[in-house]
Amino acid sequence: MNELFFAWKRAKQLTETVDLVRGEMTSLHRKTVSALVVMDVHARDVVAGMAAKGTSSEGDFEWLSQLRTYFESDAGDGGGGGGGGGGGGGGGDPPPSETVIARMMNASIEYGFEYLGNSSRLVITPLTDRCYRTLMGAIHLNLGGAPEGPAGTGKTETTKDLAKALARQCVVFNCSDSLDYHTMGKFFKGLASSGAWACFDEFNRINLEVLSVVAQQVLEIQIAVKNRVKTFVFEGSELPLRLSCNVFITMNPGYAGRSELPDNLKALFRTVAMMVPDYALISEILLYSDGYLQARDCARKIVATYRLCSEQLSSQDHYDYGMRAVIAVLRAAGNLKRKHPDADEFQLTLRSIVDVNACKFLSHDVPLFNGIVRDLFPGVELPPPDHGALDDALNRACEAMNAQPHPYFLQKCVQLREMIVVRHGLMLVGEPFSGKTTALRVLAASLTSLSEADVPGETPVTCVFLNPKAVTMGQLYGESDPITAEWRDGVLAVQFRKLASSRADERKWLVMDGPVDALWIENMNTVLDDNKKLCLPNAEIIAMRGAMNMIFEVSDLAVASPATVSRCGMVYLEPSQLGWRPALKSWLRTMDGRLARKSIERVEGLFEWALPPMLAVKKRALRAVSPASDANLAASCRRLFKARSISHWSPYDRVGVVNA
Numbered sequence: 001m002n003e004l005f006f007a008w009k010r011a012k013q014l015t016e017t018v019d020l021v022r023g024e025m026t027s028l029h030r031k032t033v034s035a036l037v038v039m040d041v042h043a044r045d046v047v048a049g050m051a052a053k054g055t056s057s058e059g060d061f062e063w064l065s066q067l068r069t070y071f072e073s074d075a076g077d078g079g080g081g082g083g084g085g086g087g088g089g090g091g092g093d094p095p096p097s098e099t100v101i102a103r104m105m106n107a108s109i110e111y112g113f114e115y116l117g118n119s120s121r122l123v124i125t126p127l128t129d130r131c132y133r134t135l136m137g138a139i140h141l142n143l144g145g146a147p148e149g150p151a152g153t154g155k156t157e158t159t160k161d162l163a164k165a166l167a168r169q170c171v172v173f174n175c176s177d178s179l180d181y182h183t184m185g186k187f188f189k190g191l192a193s194s195g196a197w198a199c200f201d202e203f204n205r206i207n208l209e210v211l212s213v214v215a216q217q218v219l220e221i222q223i224a225v226k227n228r229v230k231t232f233v234f235e236g237s238e239l240p241l242r243l244s245c246n247v248f249i250t251m252n253p254g255y256a257g258r259s260e261l262p263d264n265l266k267a268l269f270r271t272v273a274m275m276v277p278d279y280a281l282i283s284e285i286l287l288y289s290d291g292y293l294q295a296r297d298c299a300r301k302i303v304a305t306y307r308l309c310s311e312q313l314s315s316q317d318h319y320d321y322g323m324r325a326v327i328a329v330l331r332a333a334g335n336l337k338r339k340h341p342d343a344d345e346f347q348l349t350l351r352s353i354v355d356v357n358a359c360k361f362l363s364h365d366v367p368l369f370n371g372i373v374r375d376l377f378p379g380v381e382l383p384p385p386d387h388g389a390l391d392d393a394l395n396r397a398c399e400a401m402n403a404q405p406h407p408y409f410l411q412k413c414v415q416l417r418e419m420i421v422v423r424h425g426l427m428l429v430g431e432p433f434s435g436k437t438t439a440l441r442v443l444a445a446s447l448t449s450l451s452e453a454d455v456p457g458e459t460p461v462t463c464v465f466l467n468p469k470a471v472t473m474g475q476l477y478g479e480s481d482p483i484t485a486e487w488r489d490g491v492l493a494v495q496f497r498k499l500a501s502s503r504a505d506e507r508k509w510l511v512m513d514g515p516v517d518a519l520w521i522e523n524m525n526t527v528l529d530d531n532k533k534l535c536l537p538n539a540e541i542i543a544m545r546g547a548m549n550m551i552f553e554v555s556d557l558a559v560a561s562p563a564t565v566s567r568c569g570m571v572y573l574e575p576s577q578l579g580w581r582p583a584l585k586s587w588l589r590t591m592d593g594r595l596a597r598k599s600i601e602r603v604e605g606l607f608e609w610a611l612p613p614m615l616a617v618k619k620r621a622l623r624a625v626s627p628a629s630d631a632n633l634a635a636s637c638r639r640l641f642k643a644r645s646i647s648h649w650s651p652y653d654r655v656g657v658v659n660a
Helices: 002-022 027-053 126-140 155-165 181-194 208-227 279-289 295-312 323-339 345-360 366-376 390-400 407-422 436-452 473-477 491-501 521-528 562-567 581-589 597-621 630-648 655-659
Strands: 068-072 099-104 107-110 144-148 170-174 197-201 231-234 237-240 246-249 269-273 425-429 461-466 478-480 487-489 507-513 533-535 541-543 548-554 569-572
Touching: 002 027, 002 279, 027 279, 099 126, 107 126, 126 144, 126 155, 126 269, 144 155, 155 170, 155 197, 170 521, 170 533, 181 197, 181 208, 181 231, 181 237, 181 246, 208 231, 246 269, 279 295, 279 323, 295 323, 295 345, 295 366, 323 345, 323 407, 323 562, 345 366, 345 407, 345 569, 390 407, 390 436, 407 425, 407 436, 407 569, 425 436, 425 521, 436 461, 436 507, 436 548, 461 491, 473 478, 473 491, 487 491, 491 507, 491 533, 491 541, 521 533, 521 548, 521 562, 581 597, 581 630, 597 630
Parallel strands: 144 246, 144 269, 170 197, 197 246, 425 548, 425 569, 461 507, 507 548
Antiparallel strands: 068 099, 099 107, 231 237, 478 487, 533 541
8 A cells, every 4th residue: 555655656746847847947957857757757667566566575576676775884795886986985995884885686886976967867668677787787796788789779878877877977989990909908097097987889890809908908907896906007007996997888780890709808798688679668758758748649659650651661771760760759849849838749749750750751752651640640730830030041042152942952951950950960861963062051051141130049050071081091080100109180080179179159060071881980970879979099089069060961871880870860852853953043143244144045945945855865765874863964964065155155145245
């Protein structure tokens, strides 16, 4: 009876907390309360589950399997992770007489007392609980943890959230094949001295010969922690040891460029298999934390939408329906709820699904997608989107940049802006002449003009363009001189640091205009996920700022890994939807002042007369040696026409003679 009363009391407290989220709050307070809601929902579900199963003893598995904290007088047997948290004594010092101990199953670890800031918390699902139990057991046994599984299953985030639960600092580092054992040794020295955790993402991308040395380095630290020494010798240096240090690794098995871990390294880590997370539960809790009262029904519709899309729509390299895609929809739904707190929640959910997903579908998949959402949201009609002053700003920018305000092009500019709001990493995907670069430049000019007009919430835009395939990997990210061992920054590192350190109140877009492959893009995984940090081969970590975006212009993602695709928002542009006529009109406008108006109209008429049948013959009767789109052929025709005809223009065609 007491359990049922406590469960009812927790549910009542949670409802009162959600009511706070629905009211007026600062962003700082909202983040705090949202994290409280996520933790309270888990606590409510745990208490309700134990009440339903009749848990009545401290020895019951349902109770022992939960992460619990105790205030105890003696931490002498705190396990492998005990002794020396963020605020505790130095490594090897006698434990305090009273401290906080975290327990789970038979593992007990001293609380770290490290202040980690006002951050969000991960939604706890049965998969997360199992991962916690395995990692806690690994720490208790003086081993590291090794979550492995497909992209988007929460490997890194679960490790980070366990560190938050134990109040331990966790440093996430993205590994690459350019790391050597010297760099890893410097990293391990810092971990052992500070007592922090490290989560090495994509650990199996490191070369096999380096991994063999890393295994010995990790073993030395684990032996020192097991013996609970105050100092130890590591890589020729005597270091103070804080016993709370630990090493975790995450792996995506089966991808290109991945090494198999050597056996002596496998023995130092406890493996955790991370598979498909519970999308519906995660969506429900996050919507609940954003103030949605119909969170369960909305979450089911979001998950059903992605399931039906994966089954009925075509298979494309840039389509992704994983957890990160769901999180983008939830983020958009939260933004809409804060902007329209009294609107219909199904309408807000439908709007967020359409805004985040419609921009990435091919033209033949759009009707199918519209049919899916229409069936899942019967009777829900979306009002026409109100973009405020953005539409006028886009038209003015097109006029100033000699671009044609084609409806499809303007729609893609708006979708690009909406994607920038919910994703800090995104890709413009499309063949040449689809308008990718022009869309970026027009949108940047539009947002800058809105900022100059003092439109609320708008700031100027700074764009930096790089071609990642024009330089080597060392010139892109940086490399050490093989003779002097002096570090030299790469062009990406220089520009990224410059934008990240800028204090100006403006949007900063770092645009990578070039093909994506698994060689250079994998080094940016921690930039594109929620860590938002660029990890360089010299172990330097540069954090992104809030108004900074990584944007990639690519023609396709045929050789990109699922880990890369799932981390980025997608905006797809099709040359066939834009056609060749907008580029022709822009080209003819450049003739103003050089040709008379009648001559320009005659040239336009000739193109309209000749190009359509020529393109039709090319499609039906000819075989292309090198594939080319209609817009590309039209551009070649314009160049040939200008080169062959400019010397034959009559003086009467020129503006000066006609106007004389």
